[in-house]
Amino acid sequence: MTPRSPRHSYPTSKEDADSAMLKVDTPQTASASYRLSYTDVDFLTREELRPVRLQLELLKPEMIQQEHGIDATVVVFGGSRIPEESEATKNVALAEQAAIADPNNPQLLQRVAIVKRILAKSHYYEEARKLGALLSKISHPRTLRKLVVITGGGPGIMEAANRGASEVGAKTMGLNIVLPHEQAPNPYITPELCFQFHYFSIRKMHFLMRAQALIAFPGGFGTLDELFETLTLVQTKKIKPLPVLLFGREFWQKLINFDFLVEEGVISPEDLDIFKYVETAEEAAEIIEKYNASVKEEWIERRRGVLPEGQL
Numbered sequence: 001m002t003p004r005s006p007r008h009s010y011p012t013s014k015e016d017a018d019s020a021m022l023k024v025d026t027p028q029t030a031s032a033s034y035r036l037s038y039t040d041v042d043f044l045t046r047e048e049l050r051p052v053r054l055q056l057e058l059l060k061p062e063m064i065q066q067e068h069g070i071d072a073t074v075v076v077f078g079g080s081r082i083p084e085e086s087e088a089t090k091n092v093a094l095a096e097q098a099a100i101a102d103p104n105n106p107q108l109l110q111r112v113a114i115v116k117r118i119l120a121k122s123h124y125y126e127e128a129r130k131l132g133a134l135l136s137k138i139s140h141p142r143t144l145r146k147l148v149v150i151t152g153g154g155p156g157i158m159e160a161a162n163r164g165a166s167e168v169g170a171k172t173m174g175l176n177i178v179l180p181h182e183q184a185p186n187p188y189i190t191p192e193l194c195f196q197f198h199y200f201s202i203r204k205m206h207f208l209m210r211a212q213a214l215i216a217f218p219g220g221f222g223t224l225d226e227l228f229e230t231l232t233l234v235q236t237k238k239i240k241p242l243p244v245l246l247f248g249r250e251f252w253q254k255l256i257n258f259d260f261l262v263e264e265g266v267i268s269p270e271d272l273d274i275f276k277y278v279e280t281a282e283e284a285a286e287i288i289e290k291y292n293a294s295v296k297e298e299w300i301e302r303r304r305g306v307l308p309e310g311q312l
Contacts, residue, residue, distance in 0.1 A: 013038060057202045061175075061195045065210070068193060072140035073150040073173065073210045074288065077226050078128060078157025078217030078247070081118060088122035091115045124217050124247065125160045131215065131281035132164025132172065138285065140212065141292045147212060148173055152226075153194060157217045159186035166190070175203050204229055213243040213288045215278075218251040234274050235267070241274070243291050245284050249277035 011019070017039050023029045037043055044053065083091075095115045099108040132149045139146055149165040151158035153174025165172035166188040174189035176196045185194050197203040204226060208214075216227045227246075233239045246252045261267045278284045 054199060054202060057197060057199055058205065061206050062209075064192070064195075065173075068171065069145060070148050070171070070173070070193070071143050071145060071210060072212050073148045074135045074138075075207050075211050075214040075226075075230075076128060076131065076135075076149060076151050076158065076161035076217070077214070077219060077223045078124065078161075079121075079219035079223060080152075080154045080156040080158060081220070082121050082124055082156045082218065083118075084125040084129075084160070085119070085122040088115070088119040092119050121218055121248075121251075124157060127247065127281045128157045128160035128217055129164040129167075131284055132161040132166075133168045133170075134164075134281055134285035135288065136165040136168050136170030136172070138289055138292060141295045146170060147288075148193075148210075150175065150207065150211075151189075152176070152222065153185045153189055154183065155186055157219065159188060162186055162188035175206055177203055208233070208239060211242060213245065213291065215245045215247055215284055217247040231271075231274055235271055243287055244275040245278045245287060246275055247278055247284065249279065252277065 017036060020036050020039070023034075028034060032040070032042060035043070043049065082088075092112070092115045095108070095112045099105070099112050102108055135147050135149050137146065148171050149161050150173040151161050153162075153176040158174070162172045162174060163186070171190045171193060172188065173193040174185050174195070176183070176185050176194070177200060178196060178198055185196075195206070197206075207226065208230065214227075214230050216223055227244075230239075230244060234241055234244065258267075258272055262269050262272065276287065278287065
């Protein structure tokens with residue numbers, strides 16, 4: 001954190017909070033009204049304090065990222081239920097054993113079919129892992145700092161991308177969300193860059209505030225939510241264009257009929273140019289490297305006065 005100026009004569013809020021813990025126990029000091037407002041969790045979680053909590057949830061990750069020099073990220077989305085191949089293979093074997101033991105149970109038969117489909121997608125785990133490593137070696141065209149891989153912080157594809165970045169010694173970030181069921185961040189996130197959110201909206205802001213590209217692997221509702229948020233922001237020019245890469249053409253074209261949206265007139269033909277399909281980590285990394293090179297060239301031209309200031 002930024003140190004206090006030596007000219008500041010007042011005690012810091014932290015010092016006062018520590019001093020408040022030394023209070024004499026009386027009916028007055030035991031009252032909830034006597035607690036310092038900023039250390040009073042019951043007060044901070046009141047309905048009326050929602051605007052304050054929104055601001056705090058925006059500020060804390062922002063300030064920490066600034067302190068760690070994070071200025072350019074690549075967002076990797078994808079299914080939390082897609083494990084690496086060895087685990088997926090084990091899950092198929094367990095499901096088949098259960099179905100053999102109870103062959104007349106339709107739910108067990110359905111389970112076998114599902115885990116086999118997940119096994120068919122498990123190669124995406126390794127691609128996401130490779131991609132995390134490749135992206136972490138790419139430098140931002142202006143600051144020359146390495147890009148930082150950022151995910152939702154969970155298992156599956158998110159774990160794989162964080163893992164790939166961690167394995168090459170790079171910083172990598174995870175933005176977890178509080179859920180009703182027990183969950184924990186994956187172990188490959190840089191501990192100082194592992195955040196937990198209450199508000200989905202603020203979490204999604206942090207995904208895109210420093211994003212230089214977004215890659216969406218096959219996934220469920222969460223992946224679709226985050227993908228379409230980005231597509232909408234680019235389409236409506238609320239954010240500057242950036243590479244949006246859909247990993248696995250077969251999955252995405254079966255899931256979403258984008259051409260149908262054009263035919264129905266609800267999106268424009270040029271909206272299909274907002275994203276590209278990719279199949280390998282190398283292909284995705286190459287697209288992002290080329291994008292970075294073009295941004296650098298345009299930035300240099302603008303510095304020379306060739307492009308108007310608002311061009312980028």
